[in-house]
Amino acid sequence: MTEPMIFDDETLMTFADGELDEATTLAVERAMETDDALMMRVATFMETRAAAHAAFTPAEPVPAALEESVRGMVERHRAAAQPTSNVVSLGAARTKRFAFAQSTWQLPLAASLATAIAAGFIGYQLGQGPGSAPADSDPGGFSNAEIASVLDSAASGDEVAIADGSGRVRMISSFKEQSGALCREYEVDRSAGASLVAVSCRDDGEWAMRFAVAAPAGGDGYAPASSLDALEAYLGAIEAGPALTADEERAALSEAAR
Amino acid sequence: MTSPPNDIGDQLIAFLPNMRRFALSLSRAPDIADDLVQQACERALANAASFEPGTRFDAWIFRIIRNLWIDRTRRQKTAGPSEDVYERQDLVGEDGQQVVDARQALTSVKEALDAMPEEQRAIVMLVCVDDLSYRDAAEVLGVPIGTVMSRLARARKRLAEMTGINPAPGRSTGARD
Numbered sequence: 001m002t003e004p005m006i007f008d009d010e011t012l013m014t015f016a017d018g019e020l021d022e023a024t025t026l027a028v029e030r031a032m033e034t035d036d037a038l039m040m041r042v043a044t045f046m047e048t049r050a051a052a053h054a055a056f057t058p059a060e061p062v063p064a065a066l067e068e069s070v071r072g073m074v075e076r077h078r079a080a081a082q083p084t085s086n087v088v089s090l091g092a093a094r095t096k097r098f099a100f101a102q103s104t105w106q107l108p109l110a111a112s113l114a115t116a117i118a119a120g121f122i123g124y125q126l127g128q129g130p131g132s133a134p135a136d137s138d139p140g141g142f143s144n145a146e147i148a149s150v151l152d153s154a155a156s157g158d159e160v161a162i163a164d165g166s167g168r169v170r171m172i173s174s175f176k177e178q179s180g181a182l183c184r185e186y187e188v189d190r191s192a193g194a195s196l197v198a199v200s201c202r203d204d205g206e207w208a209m210r211f212a213v214a215a216p217a218g219g220d221g222y223a224p225a226s227s228l229d230a231l232e233a234y235l236g237a238i239e240a241g242p243a244l245t246a247d248e249e250r251a252a253l254s255e256a257a258r
Numbered sequence: 259m260t261s262p263p264n265d266i267g268d269q270l271i272a273f274l275p276n277m278r279r280f281a282l283s284l285s286r287a288p289d290i291a292d293d294l295v296q297q298a299c300e301r302a303l304a305n306a307a308s309f310e311p312g313t314r315f316d317a318w319i320f321r322i323i324r325n326l327w328i329d330r331t332r333r334q335k336t337a338g339p340s341e342d343v344y345e346r347q348d349l350v351g352e353d354g355q356q357v358v359d360a361r362q363a364l365t366s367v368k369e370a371l372d373a374m375p376e377e378q379r380a381i382v383m384l385v386c387v388d389d390l391s392y393r394d395a396a397e398v399l400g401v402p403i404g405t406v407m408s409r410l411a412r413a414r415k416r417l418a419e420m421t422g423i424n425p426a427p428g429r430s431t432g433a434r435d
Contacts (some may be wrong), residue, residue: 009411017385020394047423048414052386055367059275066292067274070299077303094381152267 005031007038009045016045072176145241148207151184151200152257156249166190176203176241182252183210183240185231197231210238266306269315276388280320284327286372294330297382298322318404320384324398341347370420378413385410 007015007028014020015028032039143163150160150169159170172185183201199211211234244252270277277298297385301322302309309318371379377399384395385406392410396403417423 001350010407013411013414014392014407017392044418044423045411045414048417049386051367051423052371052382052417052419053389055371056279056383056387058263059279062274062278063288063292066278066295067271069296070271070274072301073296073303077267104262 005035007031009041012038012042013045016042017049102215144207147188147200151186152253155246155253156184156243173243174252175235175243176242176252178239182256185235197230199234208232260318265401266302266309268378270319270397272300273316273319277319277323279329280380280383280388281325283371283379284324284376290330293325294323297326301326314394316388317398318388320388320390320398321400324380324400366421370417374413374416378416380407381406381410382413382417386414 005027011020011024011026015025020028028038028042032042052085109167138211146162147169150171151162154160154169154171156171156173159168161168168189170187170189172187174182174184181203183199184207185197185199188196188198195214197213198209200209202208211231213230274295277295278291281294281298283290285291285294292406298319302319309315371382373384377396380399384390384398385392390398392406393404397411399406
């Protein structure tokens with residue numbers, strides 16, 4: 001009986017872990033064919049790895065407090081890296097939304113829906129309760145009829161003074177709902193106080209407000225990103241169609257007026 | 259408003275369970291492990307620029323945890339001639355458990371590792387549990403790759419003895435150290 005080749009533990013472990021060089025790997029493989037003891041030693045290293053892996057996999061869930069804390073840390077770092085990340089220009093946000101709208105309204109909903117709920121559809125507090133018909137109530141404190149006439153006629157991009165100049169309506173975009181109803185996204189500014197980011201859709205020949213979020217005061221074209229998140233969540237949830245082009249919008253408006 | 263899809267923050271959050279698992283293996287105390295993870299995240303975010311894209315994120319963050327742990331324990335020993343002082347201790351209890359069912363074996367793997375010196379435990383976690391290469395593990399621990407291999411081989415032989423893995427009585431021809 002020939003003396004078996006001697007391999008030390010580290011070599012066999014390296015073999016078991018697949019980190020051994022090719023030449024030595026071949027030598028170990030050849031030796032294992034006739035040397036059961038050698039094979040057992042290799043098996044020990046394979047099994048210890050598998051056992052350790054199994055014993056600690058999957059990793060225990062992270063305590064909620066720790067995860068919260070790290071998430072907060074990450075957010076703070078992002079905010080610090082981009083000092084204005086919390087507040088966006090409505091103009092910039094509109095461009096972003098609009099660019100997005102031209103492909104699809106599909107949006108990542110998970111986080112933004114929560115924002116929408118948290119925002120509590122504040123807009124409704126300004127006028128009607130959720131789900132109820134807007135009737136003559138007053139989006140942003142203005143008469144529904146006056147806003148409706150703007151919705152009937154103004155093109156997206158237009159800004160129309162209302163209530164004798166004490167307020168303004170800015171038309172943002174138009175799109176079709178799943179049902180095919182025409183919807184318009186717009187903002188209502190009061191000279192003092194919050195502006196309103198709203199969506200109204202054409203229902204039985206009337207404009208019905210479907211969504212409204214108050215963007216806290218600022219009055220200079222800035223709204224917190226969260227109110228726009230809420231809007232985007234809403235648009236995603238109703239599977240709003242792509243934003244209409246100017247021509248499409250004109251056609252849809254004249255059709256609605258008939 | 260947007261961050262790069264693979265920024266450090268997202269990677270950190272996704273990797274929290276692994277970070278905590280490694281921190282636990284070092285400290286064996288959940289509160290200290292949580293502290294270590296938290297500090298490591300702070301350090302990683304502050305030093306995000308020092309992470310080289312293309313290198314292993316896990317090795318980078320494990321090294322941060324490891325260094326924080328060293329700071330914390332003010333251990334002088336990270337490498338070098340004294341590396342094996344903890345590895346000479348013999349552990350008892352390996353006898354009488356030749357037959358164990360799978361579930362018991364899993365528990366006892368944790369117990370066996372807990373009973374090992376920290377240096378051995380850490381290397382088993384990095385290589386066998388988190389699948390780092392010897393080289394990456396050596397980076398994390400700040401020791402030569404040869405040290406990684408000798409520690410790891412010793413730790414796994416001990417683990418096998420203690421948990422009854424592949425007992426093969428009388429068949430072991432492995433060199434005893």
